Amino acid sequence: MNANVQQYIDAADRENTTRSYASALRHFEVEWKGLLPATIDTVARYLAEHATVYKISTLRLHLAALARWHADNGFADPTRSPLVLKVLRGIRAKHAAPQRQARPLQxxxxxxxxxxxxxxxxxxxxxxxxxxxxxxxxxxxxxxxxxxxxxxxxxxxxxxxxxxxxxxxxxxxxxxxxxxxxxxxxxxxxxxxxxxxxxxxxxxxxxxxxxxxxxxxxxxxxxxxxxxxxxxxxxxxxxxxxxxxxxxxxxxxxxxxxxxxxxxxxxxxxxxxxxxxxxxxxxxxxxxxxxxxRYIDVPQDSVKAKIERALATSDGRPTKASR
Incomplete structure (x- = not known):
């Protein structure tokens, strides 16, 4: 590939992304012994075997790395198949933990x-x-x-x-x-x-x-x-x-x-x-x-005040929509 073209391709990927993708591919090939190019069934099995090991975000990262490898090397992308996407949805439904929000610094x-x-x-x-x-x-x-x-x-x-x-x-x-x-x-x-x-x-x-x-x-x-x-x-x-x-x-x-x-x-x-x-x-x-x-908490005092104001102006009778 032309050197001028390659320098802009390299610039398009941030260092952290490149490093993360390389680590994900190494895990798939070296540690899990997966073969590239991968089949749809192989990717689905990879997800299932790591459903309780990795977070959903990590599994998505690994899929993105596999998708990039297949695209860069001219192979069909198995990660977008209905089977793989359905397995991922099932993992999310069964194992995804509720997202913890950071404690705000007052x-x-x-x-x-x-x-x-x-x-x-x-x-x-x-x-x-x-x-x-x-x-x-x-x-x-x-x-x-x-x-x-x-x-x-x-x-x-x-x-x-x-x-x-x-x-x-x-x-x-x-x-x-x-x-x-x-x-x-x-x-x-x-x-x-x-x-x-x-x-x-x-x-x-x-x-x-x-x-x-x-x-x-x-x-x-x-x-x-x-x-x-x-x-x-x-x-x-x-x-x-x-x-x-x-x-x-x-x-x-x-x-x-x-x-x-x-x-x-x-x-x-x-x-x-x-x-x-x-x-x-x-x-x-x-x-x-x-x-x-995602970063804003609605103060409960504000919620209470709004409810109380609404109650103060209401005669207690249900509206048509609530009957």
């Missing part, structure tokens, strides 16, 4: 954690513990940007200084590279205003000033001697980092929070403070209402 918890990080940073600077001071400044910036921008862990991990323009007292604009939800020609800018407290702009600039960095990942790893990595933080590292921050800040049940807690916490806060759904979707970057609604 504003008071954010404030508690950020105040502790700031105090720890000041103490570390005063005592000459540079590595600790850098980590506290980085972590405070990560928490505040993650909350007020409702970023996913991969969005936080892949932020680069070159993509961000921040002015103290005004705001911050980030023009990220492609993410898993961006379109081919998407040039979306994420903006965050400067705030009177818990300010993500100040926290970001404080972190850069302390580290002295002008290029590279916004949130890199930092070793025990204060050496800052040149590579971005792995998205999988955000969850243990978040829990460690909350635990150090004496937040109750720190291990119950997940990397989606920042996004869900902001969505809940915004909804409770009068943001309409369109405003919230535009700020976070959601493309459809379904994605947004």
């Amino acid at each position: 504003l008071d918890v954010l404030e508690q954690a950020c105040e502790w990080l700031l105090q720890a940073q000041v103490a570390a600077v005063e005592s000459g513990r540079r590595a600790e001071a850098l980590r506290r400044a980085r972590d405070r910036s990560l928490l505040l940007l993650g909350f007020w921008r409702a970023f996913r862990s991969d969005e936080l991990a892949r932020m680069r200084i070159e993509e961000v323009r921040a002015v103290r007292g005004q705001g911050l604009t980030c023009r990220p590279g492609r993410t898993k939800t961006s379109d081919e020609e998407d040039d979306r800018a994420f903006r965050c205003p400067a705030l009177s407290r818990l300010c993500p702009v100040d926290a970001y600039l404080d972190w850069l000033e302390l580290s002295g960095r002008t290029t590279g990942p916004v949130f890199p790893g930092i070793d025990r001697w204060g050496n800052i990595a040149h590579e971005h933080m792995a998205s999988q590292a955000v969850l243990p980092l978040l829990r460690r921050i909350l635990k150090d800040a004496q937040v109750q049940e720190a291990d119950t929070y997940s990397s989606h807690s920042l996004r869900r916490g902001f969505a809940g806060w915004a909804s409770a403070n009068g943001w309409d759904l369109k405003e919230l979707m535009e700020h976070v970057g959601w493309r459809d209402v379904g994605s947004a609604m």
